[in-house]
Amino acid sequence: MQIDKEYVDQIDASLNPQLGMSKPISILASNNKNYFLKRQYVIDQNGVSHNENAVFMQELFVSQIANSLQIPIPSCAILNLEKEFLEANEDLRFQYHLKPGLYFGSEILNNTESNLVPHYIEAMQHGKPQIIRSWNSFFRNVENPEAYASIIALDLLTANCDRFGNEGNIIITNHHNNRKVFALDFGHCFLSPYWNKDKVRFMQSIPDKDQDPNNYIDYFLCKLLQSTNKPLNPLGTIFSGMQNNIFFESGNPFAKIISKIESLKSEDLRMFINQIPSVWVSGDTLQLDTYVNFIEKSKYLVRYLLERLYELGAFNNSLGGKLEWPISGINYGIQ
Ligand SMILES: Nc1ncnc2c1ncn2[C@@H]1O[C@H](COP(=O)(O)OP(=O)(O)OP(=O)(O)O)[C@@H](O)[C@H]1O
Ligand SMILES: [Mg+2]
Structure with a gap:
């Protein structure tokens, strides 16, 4: 899986999603693609800040597993938010409590419902x-x-x-x-x-x-x-x-x-x-x-x-009985 390593070039808050605890921020990266920049420091409903110290590595590890299983996911990137960028955009740094460093980026899918x-x-x-x-x-x-x-x-x-x-x-x-x-x-x-x-x-x-x-x-x-x-x-x-x-x-x-x-x-x-x-x-x-x-x-x-x-009855369309598996040996292959 191609993992782009890019720089954050612009922050464009107009695309920010309404959902999500970490309040991802939409950015334009140096490859000219738009990503949601995910965050490791999350503020919960009670205003308490949490350092989700495994969140980026888990995103990147599982994205690659999903991709190798041909499960549809957005492309992802490792995004470098530079100190100089933040110094030049003090207001954004303040507004979003951003620190320089590497962030996980999820390429924004268009026309979502x-x-x-x-x-x-x-x-x-x-x-x-x-x-x-x-x-x-x-x-x-x-x-x-x-x-x-x-x-x-x-x-x-x-x-x-x-x-x-x-x-x-x-x-x-x-x-x-x-x-x-x-x-x-x-x-x-x-x-x-x-x-x-x-x-x-x-x-x-x-x-x-x-x-x-x-x-x-x-x-x-x-x-x-x-x-x-x-x-x-x-x-x-x-x-x-x-x-x-x-x-x-x-x-x-x-x-x-x-x-x-x-x-x-x-x-x-x-x-x-x-x-x-x-x-x-x-x-x-x-x-x-x-x-x-x-x-x-x-x-x-x-x-x-x-x-x-x-x-346990979790599948409404079940035909009853047990879930049957084909005899092993059928190899569908993975990429
Ligand atoms: N690549 C993408 N393309 C389009 N929309 C996206 C993408 N990534 C995230 N979103 C939107 O942003 C929202 C929040 O993103 P995401 O679930 O990754 O963040 P989160 O803060 O970790 O959420 P949670 O509250 O589940 O922990 C999603 O519910 C979705 O609406
Ligand atoms: Mg989410």
């Missing part, structure tokens, strides 16, 4: 069930519906509890009525945007291929349910919208993505992790090794997580 989202959220907060149905139709009629199964599998692979209930982390672009779904925002994968003791404990406790996966599955599903906390849609409105568009008549819709995930190569994961600027890594080689080792093990657990979700 996300402007519908705040309206849906507001209506859902008033508990109108027909709006939940509207969400489901929002996800219908896209040119790449197979992405839903892939995105769900990716989120299970990377322990991402920040999509199924977060209305801002999936977007649909619309070019001349061709609607296409994209996944974005991998900053909260691996249960949190932080590198700390809890994270190390969680990531290192993932079972090996020959160990019983049930404790991990129970723990992770419990985290997923906690992160949404919505009685009508226990796994979240976004999960609900995606799963409503996953069908089982022509075989297991997860078979292809699981085959690709299980074929992820150790040397490719190493290559992805080596792309990460060292200033984004607070935990040295232990941190890098922990991420690679986690995916190496997690890739064999995704099918069990899906089987459990299927048994």
Whole structure:
């Protein structure tokens, strides 16, 4: 995957999104492309500032995994915000609390339908069930519906509890009525945007291929349910919208993505992790090794997580019984 390394040339706040805790800032980079500049220091609803010290590395690591699995995501870049630029733009530095350094940039997708989202959220907060149905139709009629199964599998692979209930982390672009779904925002994968003791404990406790996966599955599903906390849609409105568009008549819709995930190569994961600027890594080689080792093990657990979700009734279009997998040996290949 091509990762552009560019400079921030201009800040153009007019394109800033309404959603997102970190309030990404739209910028023009030295390659003449527009990006949302993500931020590591996030101020929550109570005005408390958090240093999300793993957010950039997780974005870049998982973006490369997603790309290698052919899951649609925006292009990304490592953006250098220079001291001189900030000195020349004191007002912006102040307004956005920006410091010089390297930032994660997500290339801005045009013609997104996300402007519908705040309206849906507001209506859902008033508990109108027909709006939940509207969400489901929002996800219908896209040119790449197979992405839903892939995105769900990716989120299970990377322990991402920040999509199924977060209305801002999936977007649909619309070019001349061709609607296409994209996944974005991998900053909260691996249960949190932080590198700390809890994270190390969680990531290192993932079972090996020959160990019983049930404790991990129970723990992770419990985290997923906690992160949404919505009685009508226990796994979240976004999960609900995606799963409503996953069908089982022509075989297991997860078979292809699981085959690709299980074929992820150790040397490719190493290559992805080596792309990460060292200033984004607070935990040295232990941190890098922990991420690679986690995916190496997690890739064999995704099918069990899906089987459990299927048994629990998470997929409305299920045909009952168990989720069947094709006999191994079919290699769909990855780029
Ligand atoms: N590449 C992109 N193209 C178009 N819109 C984008 C892109 N990246 C982000 N957005 C918009 O900006 C919003 C916030 O971006 P993002 O989710 O990456 O930030 P965040 O602050 O980490 O969010 P969160 O609150 O989920 O942690 C998204 O919901 C989406 O509407
Ligand atoms: Mg987000």
